[in-house]
Amino acid sequence: MLLYNNPASGNCYKVRLLAAQLGLDLELHDLDVVDRSNRPAVIGQLTPVLRVPVLVLDDGRALFESNAIIDYLAEGTPYLPQDRYERQQVLAWQFFEQYEIEPNLAVARFWRLFGIEQPDSAWQQKREAGRRGLDALERGLEGRDFLVADRYSVADISLYGYTHVAAEGGFDLAPYPAIRAWLARVAAQPGHIAITS
Numbered sequence: 001m002l003l004y005n006n007p008a009s010g011n012c013y014k015v016r017l018l019a020a021q022l023g024l025d026l027e028l029h030d031l032d033v034v035d036r037s038n039r040p041a042v043i044g045q046l047t048p049v050l051r052v053p054v055l056v057l058d059d060g061r062a063l064f065e066s067n068a069i070i071d072y073l074a075e076g077t078p079y080l081p082q083d084r085y086e087r088q089q090v091l092a093w094q095f096f097e098q099y100e101i102e103p104n105l106a107v108a109r110f111w112r113l114f115g116i117e118q119p120d121s122a123w124q125q126k127r128e129a130g131r132r133g134l135d136a137l138e139r140g141l142e143g144r145d146f147l148v149a150d151r152y153s154v155a156d157i158s159l160y161g162y163t164h165v166a167a168e169g170g171f172d173l174a175p176y177p178a179i180r181a182w183l184a185r186v187a188a189q190p191g192h193i194a195i196t197s
Contacts, residue, residue: 001026004043004054006033008113010106010161011066012053013195018070018157021191022077026055034114067094067158074154081149089148093140093155097162100133106162109169123170130171134179137163141178145185152189160186165195 003019003026005012019026031042031052039050046054046062055063055073063069071094074080081087108126111118137159140147147155164183166173173180186192 001058002029002056003027004029004031004046004052004056006031006052007196009033009052010109010165010195011051011102014066014157014161015053015055015069015073016197017161017193018073018079018154020193020197021079021189022073023191024073033110066161067098067154070154070157079152079154079157081153083149086149090153090155093147094158096133096136097158100129100136101159101162104130104133105166105169105171107169108171109162109165112169127170130166130169134163134166134171134173134176138176138178141182146182152186156182156186161195 001019001024003012003015005016005028007030016026016028029042031039033052036050043050043052043054046056047064049064051064053064053066053069055069057063063072071080071090081090104126108123108130110116111123144150146152147159160183163173163179164186173183
């Protein structure tokens with residue numbers, strides 16, 4: 001399988017992490033996340049949204065959007081619950097991740113990593129919204145080892161992608177003991193790889 005990827009992207013990392021844990025080989029084709037001028041030519045026929053990750057299956061069909069990709073790969077494995085209620089809980093956390101975590105933690109990290117200047121008001125908005133997201137994640141993890149059915153799943157992979165590098169966006173995880181303990185548990189899972197792998 002071919003993954004259109006960026007090494008710094010937490011969304012791409014989710015796909016690489018699950019693939020490593022499933023023992024799937026990926027051919028990586030890295031794309032720039034700042035200069036996106038070649039996106040229409042390179043992935044325009046594969047995804048209308050022109051974002052990475054894009055996973056091209058061996059039969060040539062393309063998958064896009066990180067959480068949709070990992071759910072596809074996890075189908076029929078222990079990483080995606082079969083129980084309808086548990087599946088709904090996975091999806092709820094994945095929607096939360098894309099609505100609360102990715103737009104705040106990931107964007108602040110992107111600005112810092114690539115030196116993208118923003119007004120103080122934009123930084124303040126990201127900090128406040130990001131803290132609200134982290135507060136919710138902390139509440140969701142209190143008293144449990146993992147997000148859904150107390151076992152490691154794609155819900156954890158989805159939230160781990162950007163939460164574990166929150167400090168790179170200026171977020172302090174010291175006030176979040178449940179999150180910090182959960183991050184350590186996720187990192188200890190068999191087949192785990194670092195975002196820099």
